[in-house]
Amino acid sequence: MTNVREIAGAITAPAGYRAAGIACGIKASGKPDLALVVSNTPASAAGVFTTNLAQAAPVLVARDHIRRTGGQARAIVVNSGCANACTGEEGLAHAATMARQTAAVVRCQPEEVLVASTGVIGVKLDMSKVCRGISEAANALSGGGGSNAAVAIMTTDPFPKETAAEVSLRNGRIRIGGIAKGSGMIEPMMATMLGFITTDAAIQPPMLHRALKAAVDSTFNAISVDGECSTNDCVFALANGASGTRITDAEYDSFVEALRGVCETLAVGIVRGGEGATKLITVNVTGAKNDADARMAARAIANSPLVKTAVHGGDPNWGRLIAVAGRSGAAFMLDRATVRIGPVELFHEGVPHDERSDEAAAYLRHRDISIEVNLGADGDGRFRMWTCDLSAEYVRINAEYRT
Amino acid sequence: MTNVREIAGAITAPAGYRAAGIACGIKASGKPDLALVVSNTPASAAGVFTTNLAQAAPVLVARDHIRRTGGQARAIVVNSGCANACTGEEGLAHAATMARQTAAVVRCQPEEVLVASTGVIGVKLDMSKVCRGISEAANALSGGGGSNAAVAIMTTDPFPKETAAEVSLRNGRIRIGGIAKGSGMIEPMMATMLGFITTDAAIQPPMLHRALKAAVDSTFNAISVDGECSTNDCVFALANGASGTRITDAEYDSFVEALRGVCETLAVGIVRGGEGATKLITVNVTGAKNDADARMAARAIANSPLVKTAVHGGDPNWGRLIAVAGRSGAAFMLDRATVRIGPVELFHEGVPHDERSDEAAAYLRHRDISIEVNLGADGDGRFRMWTCDLSAEYVRINAEYRT
Numbered sequence: 001m002t003n004v005r006e007i008a009g010a011i012t013a014p015a016g017y018r019a020a021g022i023a024c025g026i027k028a029s030g031k032p033d034l035a036l037v038v039s040n041t042p043a044s045a046a047g048v049f050t051t052n053l054a055q056a057a058p059v060l061v062a063r064d065h066i067r068r069t070g071g072q073a074r075a076i077v078v079n080s081g082c083a084n085a086c087t088g089e090e091g092l093a094h095a096a097t098m099a100r101q102t103a104a105v106v107r108c109q110p111e112e113v114l115v116a117s118t119g120v121i122g123v124k125l126d127m128s129k130v131c132r133g134i135s136e137a138a139n140a141l142s143g144g145g146g147s148n149a150a151v152a153i154m155t156t157d158p159f160p161k162e163t164a165a166e167v168s169l170r171n172g173r174i175r176i177g178g179i180a181k182g183s184g185m186i187e188p189m190m191a192t193m194l195g196f197i198t199t200d201a202a203i204q205p206p207m208l209h210r211a212l213k214a215a216v217d218s219t220f221n222a223i224s225v226d227g228e229c230s231t232n233d234c235v236f237a238l239a240n241g242a243s244g245t246r247i248t249d250a251e252y253d254s255f256v257e258a259l260r261g262v263c264e265t266l267a268v269g270i271v272r273g274g275e276g277a278t279k280l281i282t283v284n285v286t287g288a289k290n291d292a293d294a295r296m297a298a299r300a301i302a303n304s305p306l307v308k309t310a311v312h313g314g315d316p317n318w319g320r321l322i323a324v325a326g327r328s329g330a331a332f333m334l335d336r337a338t339v340r341i342g343p344v345e346l347f348h349e350g351v352p353h354d355e356r357s358d359e360a361a362a363y364l365r366h367r368d369i370s371i372e373v374n375l376g377a378d379g380d381g382r383f384r385m386w387t388c389d390l391s392a393e394y395v396r397i398n399a400e401y402r403t
Numbered sequence: 404m405t406n407v408r409e410i411a412g413a414i415t416a417p418a419g420y421r422a423a424g425i426a427c428g429i430k431a432s433g434k435p436d437l438a439l440v441v442s443n444t445p446a447s448a449a450g451v452f453t454t455n456l457a458q459a460a461p462v463l464v465a466r467d468h469i470r471r472t473g474g475q476a477r478a479i480v481v482n483s484g485c486a487n488a489c490t491g492e493e494g495l496a497h498a499a500t501m502a503r504q505t506a507a508v509v510r511c512q513p514e515e516v517l518v519a520s521t522g523v524i525g526v527k528l529d530m531s532k533v534c535r536g537i538s539e540a541a542n543a544l545s546g547g548g549g550s551n552a553a554v555a556i557m558t559t560d561p562f563p564k565e566t567a568a569e570v571s572l573r574n575g576r577i578r579i580g581g582i583a584k585g586s587g588m589i590e591p592m593m594a595t596m597l598g599f600i601t602t603d604a605a606i607q608p609p610m611l612h613r614a615l616k617a618a619v620d621s622t623f624n625a626i627s628v629d630g631e632c633s634t635n636d637c638v639f640a641l642a643n644g645a646s647g648t649r650i651t652d653a654e655y656d657s658f659v660e661a662l663r664g665v666c667e668t669l670a671v672g673i674v675r676g677g678e679g680a681t682k683l684i685t686v687n688v689t690g691a692k693n694d695a696d697a698r699m700a701a702r703a704i705a706n707s708p709l710v711k712t713a714v715h716g717g718d719p720n721w722g723r724l725i726a727v728a729g730r731s732g733a734a735f736m737l738d739r740a741t742v743r744i745g746p747v748e749l750f751h752e753g754v755p756h757d758e759r760s761d762e763a764a765a766y767l768r769h770r771d772i773s774i775e776v777n778l779g780a781d782g783d784g785r786f787r788m789w790t791c792d793l794s795a796e797y798v799r800i801n802a803e804y805r806t
Contacts, residue, residue, distance in 0.1 A: 054729030054737050086725055086737065088753055121722025122755045226708045231726050305629045305708070305793075306801055313802025319524025322489055323634050326457030334457050334489065350491055352525045390708075392795035398709055399716025 003168035004258050007175070010146030013164035014175035014200035016040045016242030020140035021152030024133025026081035026119075026126065032152035034130070036137040037076040037196060038106050043240035044202075045073035045114065046209035048216050050233035056085035058115040059234055061095040065111045071205025074108040076196055076236055077115055077134060078153050080181070082125050084117040085231040094125045101131050105138035114236050116194050118181060119155055121231060150179035153194055156397060157183045161269035167258040172245030174201040176258055180235075180266035183225065183275045195220055195235035195266055201255065202241030211247075211256045212237045219263035223386045225274035226394070227303035235263075271386045276394030280368045281311055281387050285325075287338070287374035288381030293330035295383040297375060300328035308390035311369055316360030318346040325373050336376030342369065349376070406571035407661050410578070413549030416567030417578035417603035419443045419645030423543035424555030427536025429484035429522075429529065435555035437533070439540040440479040440599060441509050446643035447605075448476035448517065449612035451619050453636035459488035461518040462637055464498040468514045474608025477511040479599055479639055480518055480537060481556050483584070485528050487520040488634040497528045504534050508541035517639050519597050521584060522558055524634060553582040556597055559800060560586045564672035570661040575648030577604040579661055583638075583669035586628065586678045598623055598638035598669055604658065605644030614650075614659045615640045622666035625788045628677035629797070630706035638666075674789045679797030683771045684714055684790045688728075690741070690777035691784030696733035700778060701788040703731035711793035714772055719763030721749040728776050739779030745772065752779070 012019045019037045026033040047066050049059050065073070077098050084091050099113040106113075117125070140148075150160035164177035182193030203211070216235055237259075239247075247255045272280045283301050288294035301307055304324045310317040318339040326332050339347040342363035344356050363369075415422045422440045429436040450469050452462050468476070480501050487494050502516040509516075520528070543551075553563035567580035585596030606614070619638055640662075642650075650658045675683045686704050691697035704710055707727045713720040721742040729735050742750040745766035747759050766772075 050730075052726060052729040053735040054725050054740075083722075086722060086750070086753075086755060088738075121720075121726060122750070122757065227706075231729060304631060305797070306631050309798050309801035312798065315802065317524075319486075319489060319634075322457045323455060323524060323631065326455040326634060327453075327631070332456040335491075337457075347489070347525070350489075352489060354525065390798060392798045394708070395712050395715065395793055395795045395798060398712035399718065 004261055005166045007164050007166050009164050009177060010150055010162035011037055011177040011179045011196055011198050012143055012146035013177040014198050016200055016240045017198045018141040018143050019145035019149040020137040020142065021145065021148030022133060022137050022140055024136065025129045026079055033079055033081045034133040034137055035078045035149035035152035036134065036141060037149055037198065038141055039074055039238050039240040041240050042072050042074055043238040044205045044208045045071050045236065045238055046205060046212045047114065047234055047236045048213060050230060052231050054086065054231050056083055056117060056232040057087055057091035057095040058084055058117045059232060060092065061099060062114045062116065062234060065099065065114060068111045071209065072112060073114050073238055074112040075102050075106050077102040077113060078194065079117050079130060080153050080155050081119040082117060082123050083119045083121045083232050084125050085121045087124055090124060094127055097127060098130060101134045105135055116234055118153065118194055118232050146177060146179065153179065153181040155181065155183065156275055157181050158273045161266050163262055163265040165258055165262055169245060169251045169254055171251065172243060174199060174243045174245045176262045178262045178266050180270055182270040183273055193230060193233055193270065197237040197262060199239045200241065200243035201239050201245055201247050203239045203247040207247065207252065208237055208239050211259055214256050215259040215263045219260060219267040222384060223267045223271045224302040225271060225388055268386055271388050274388035275397045276391040277388030278391055279311055279389045281389065282370045283385045283387060284370065284372040285375065286372060286382045287376055289331040289377045289379040290381040291383055293377065294381040297325050297328040297330040297373065298383045298385040300324050301373065302385045302387035305390055311364065312389035312391050314361055314364040316341050316346060316357050316364060321371065321373050322347065325375060330375055331377040333376035338374040340372040407664055408569045410567050410569050412567050412580060413553055413565035414440055414580045414582045414599055414601050415546055415549035416580040417601045419603055419643045420601045421544040421546055422548035422552040423540040423545065424548065424551035425536060425540045425543055427539065428532045429482055436482055436484045437536040437540055438481045438552035438555035439537065439544060440552055440601065441544055442477055442641050442643040444643050445475050445477055446641040447608045447611045448474050448639065448641055449608060449615045450517065450637055450639045451616060453633060455634050457489065457634050459486055459520060459635040460490055460494035460498040461487055461520045462635060463495065464502060465517045465519065465637060468502065468517060471514050474612065475515060476517050476641055477515040478505050478509050480505040480516060481597065482520050482533060483556050483558050484522040485520060485526050486522045486524045486635050487528050488524045490527055493527060497530055500530060501533060504537045508538055519637055521556065521597055521635050549580060549582065556582065556584040558584065558586060559678055560584050561676045564669050564676065566665055566668040568661055568665055572648060572654045572657055574654065575646060577602060577646045577648045579665045581665045581669050583673055585673040586676055596633060596636050596673065600640040600665060602642045603644065603646035604642050604648055604650050606642045606650040610650065610655065611640055611642050614662055617659050618662040618666045622663060622670040626670045626674045627705040627788065627790045628674060671789055674791050677791040678800045679794040680791030681794055682714055682792045684792065685773045686788045686790060687773065687775040688778065689775060689785045690779055692734040692780040692782040693784040694786055696780065697784040697786035700728050700731040700733040700776065701786045703727050704776065705788045705790035708793055714767060715792035715794050717764055717767040719744050719749060719760050719767060724774065724776050725750065728778060733778055734780040736779035741777040743775040
């Protein structure tokens with residue numbers, strides 16, 4: 001195992017990064033809505049993006065920049081309060097302007113800037129506010145600004161998501177930091193909402209991309225709040241090499257493991273702060289024909305409104321778990337299936353154990369809930385997902401989001 | 404067009420049928436919980452069933468009976484309040500006993516009885532109550548009992564679903580009647596919850612089966628309350644020929660059209676009475692590459708919690724419709740896509756028209772809402788689905804269903 005230690009400092013914990021988060025007036029509330037993250041030197045860059053076919057302008061621009069530079073970047077600029085999605089040619093021009101303006105203040109090429117936006121779909125950015133904001137953020141950049149950036153990318157998030165880790169490798173020490181946001185429209189097919197990772201490791205762009213994809217697959221891509229894949233999902237990683245520690249094939253697995261840990265902390269934070277969420281639910285599917293089947297069943301359970309309301313109400317309703325597993329499309333054998341709510345086995349190889357309902361109901365009073373469904377299929381496929389309960393508060397938030 | 408006229412009488416409107424609905428004590432509330440529908444003579448029978456791999460005992464027994472008789476039946480017996488699902492060998496024996504007891508009182512073979520159950524999963528039937536109930540229901544059978552049967556199959560349904568039609572064909576008149584139930588765990592993959600259809604047409608079992616499948620595909624299989632396909636879904640059709648009017652190839656299309664109308668009335672009734680529903684939403688997807696793509700996009704929209712909460716809150720949030728269409732898996736071209744809420748075009752070929760938001764918001768105050776999304780793909784594929792809004796009441800109902 002790699003030696004990984006959690007540290008403070010978020011996205012600015014690794015050496016050679018500065019960040020800022022300021023309010024430029026996009027949000028009517030006056031809350032922070034513009035974040036800037038800058039690497040002091042050119043960094044390897046990788047990104048994973050939403051698979052939604054309605055892609056927001058910043059997604060198109062950021063992907064294009066990574067392609068054109070071959071995976072090099074100096075800065076990430078992000079606004080919240082407006083998704084700049086479904087905004088046509090004008091939206092594309094706005095995203096390009098954000099990159100150009102950022103490049104001017106941090107003195108790099110526009111292609112070395114990655115752009116992201118989050119907020120309401122179909123609304124145009126007020127570019128005079130955004131451009132003033134970028135200048136202001138550049139003046140506010142500091143080596144301790146990671147937490148401010150984490151706050152400035154929030155929309156309906158109840159709290160910021162940030163983490164950082166120091167990793168001891170065979171050939172030296174590196175740090176990895178990250179921030180993320182996301183509260184609704186969360187079921188990434190590729191990456192979820194916004195996540196930004198920095199590291200002072202030295203790693204070539206193709207290897208950084210491979211590591212990011214591997215880490216995201218079992219973290220950001222394994223969470224759901226409401227089964228909705230957004231138009232703006234993306235996760236960027238920057239690696240500037242400031243630690244002097246190089247990641248080669250020998251260190252690759254350790255690097256991925258550490259990166260995975262940072263991504264998991266952020267992804268689980270997104271679920272914990274899911275719209276209206278009162279409980280974090282870890283869904284473990286086992287006994288599947290293969291991992292793909294396990295993922296399919298876990299996804300169905302994590303998105304089931306009947307499962308999510310039952311957990312919300314503290315009802316150990318194993319029947320709903322069986323019903324969802326049965327309709328999920330995964331191979332499933334009722335006679336060999338098993339359901340556990342926490343440590344309590346309520347259904348074992350086709351036989352109900354309702355005499356244990358009270359024990360399971362007591363367990364469901366916790367904030368962090370674990371559910372395991374063994375599909376009873378011939379195989380050892382497994383997958384873990386994180387989701388949250390479905391509350392009346394979710395309905396209130398989303399019935400009133402724009403009004 | 405076939406001449407179809409709506410008439411009273413529900414499932415007993417066609418000639419030669421009697422029905423009853425009584426309370427036998429399965430429901431703690433003392434409400435009606437056992438329904439019996441009997442054809443005075445042997446009838447052609449067809450059934451479509453849930454595709455959930457966790458199939459309830461009555462589903463297994465009813466399917467087996469239709470297979471063994473080659474599509475002949477005399478009676479349908481249904482209990483509510485207990486799904487007899489995930490109940491193992493004992494559950495299968497209970498479902499078989501329900502058929503045997505019914506056969507004894509209506510004087511037919513057990514295989515000529517179709518069995519259905521609905522209610523909580525994983526609870527065993529109290530067979531002494533059920534058997535007493537079947538005898539009592541047999542004594543209560545009457546030619547006007549269709550509405551009582553419709554009430555006795557309800558669980559969380561806010562109102563009974565029943566309809567009947569008289570159809571003038573080239574060669575005579577027939578009647579078709581039906582009842583259905585379903586309020587939660589509704590997104591059939593084959594049929595939804597429980598639906599029972601009678602007709603006095605004379606039609607051979609294979610043709611009846613074909614007609615039922617065709618009618619169900621665009622009605623019961625085109626509705627969703629919460630995207631949950633249950634363990635007990637089934638629709639049965641009985642045709643006893645008492646009208647003396649025979650359905651052959653010449654009348655087939657007219658018969659399907661009339662059957663479709665009856666199924667649509669029942670299916671839309673299920674959505675209107677969906678758990679916590681305050682609005683009926685008709686989702687029309689057009690401009691799809693093909694009908695399969697249109698169905699995929701319609702299903703994603705109909706199950707989207709963000710779309711359903713927006714309609715609940717009266718928010719003409721076309722951005723959520725675009726986001727869902729884009730992630731649905733269907734071919735989608737943002738630049739050519741169009742969104743209409745009622746008569747109001749809010750997004751036309753990639754361009755937002757938010758100046759029409761107030762008009763759309765006024766439209767959303769209606770109880771019956773229509774939404775159209777043109778995917779802008781090369782093709783004329785289309786599909787229509789019905790769904791309902793998502794309210795805090797849905798959460799309350801399902802957080803407290805068993806507790």
